[in-house]
Amino acid sequence: MSAMQRSSGASHEKLGRREKILLTHIFFICQKIRIFHLDDLKTYLNLNGHIFPGIAPSADILLDKRELKKFRMALYRLKNRDYLKVCREIDGINLNLTKARSYLYEVTEKGFEAARQAAREVLEKEIVEKAVRRFTLRGVKWATIDEIMEEMWELSKDMGLFASRKEFEEYWTKHKVAIILNNIGLEKTRRRIRGKIFRGYILAVNR
Numbered sequence: 610m611s612a613m614q615r616s617s618g619a620s621h622e623k624l625g626r627r628e629k630i631l632l633t634h635i636f637f638i639c640q641k642i643r644i645f646h647l648d649d650l651k652t653y654l655n656l657n658g659h660i661f662p663g664i665a666p667s668a669d670i671l672l673d674k675r676e677l678k679k680f681r682m683a684l685y686r687l688k689n690r691d692y693l694k695v696c697r698e699i700d701g702i703n704l705n706l707t708k709a710r711s712y713l714y715e716v717t718e719k720g721f722e723a724a725r726q727a728a729r730e731v732l733e734k735e736i737v738e739k740a741v742r743r744f745t746l747r748g749v750k751w752a753t754i755d756e757i758m759e760e761m762w763e764l765s766k767d768m769g770l771f772a773s774r775k776e777f778e779e780y781w782t783k784h785k786v787a788i789i790l791n792n793i794g795l796e797k798t799r800r801r802i803r804g805k806i807f808r809g810y811i812l813a814v815n816r
Contacts, residue, residue: 627683629727632692635716636724640769643716644696650684651677692720729770729780736761736770737789744812751800753809754783757790 624632631650638645687693696713716724740760744752762777771777791797795810 624723624727625683625686627680628687629731631680631683631687632720632724632727633731635693636721636728636769639716639721639724643721645714645716647684647712647714687720688714691717692723693717725770728768729765732768732770734789734793736764737786738793739764741790741793741795741810741812750812751798751809752812753807754786754790757810758783758786761786 634650635645638649684693688695693714693716696715737757740757743760743764744750744757758781761781762774765771765777771780787797790810795812797808797810800807800809
């Protein structure tokens with residue numbers, strides 16, 4: 610683990626699976642305004658649950674009240690860790706006298722950084738797969754790990770997962786990427802290009 614991961618990642622190291630999934634959702638729905646309604650989070654979870662590990666399709670989430678209750682408890686735990694706080698005022702309106710106070714949450718600075726870090730972790734496999742898919746959509750059938758990581762950087766930058774290229778390079782090592790490429794079934798081969806031998810991956814995988 611790098612120094613960056615030890616320092617900035619410590620805030621969510623002990624979080625459970627559901628807390629990390631919630632933080633990932635919160636990261637994406639609070640990109641511009643760090644205030645969200647409880648219904649926004651529930652809707653986002655229901656619509657996008659199928660892309661996250663351990664989360665069933667939306668219909669199953671809606672039917673499984675026990676699972677929804679577990680996510681609600683995870684939300685309370687995030688609040689208790691000061692990642693979230695009840696929103697008391699919005700647009701100059703005091704919410705203490707309204708029912709809305711119970712449903713509006715504000716993401717703290719600590720919470721938003723924890724959400725960014727959780728999103729990196731939860732979406733690791735997704736980022737690698739999307740990078741590979743970008744090549745295959747262009748008709749590219751072989752790429753080096755450096756080329757794959759460049760696509761991963763572009764994806765991560767677009768999603769706001771890293772504040773800088775330096776952060777990205779500290780988080781993603783070639784070894785880490787290689788493990789995921791192996792896990793998704795890509796074959797590693799060598800190719801001679803302009804007289805030099807390069808190691809890379811065959812990208813023609815049925816998905």
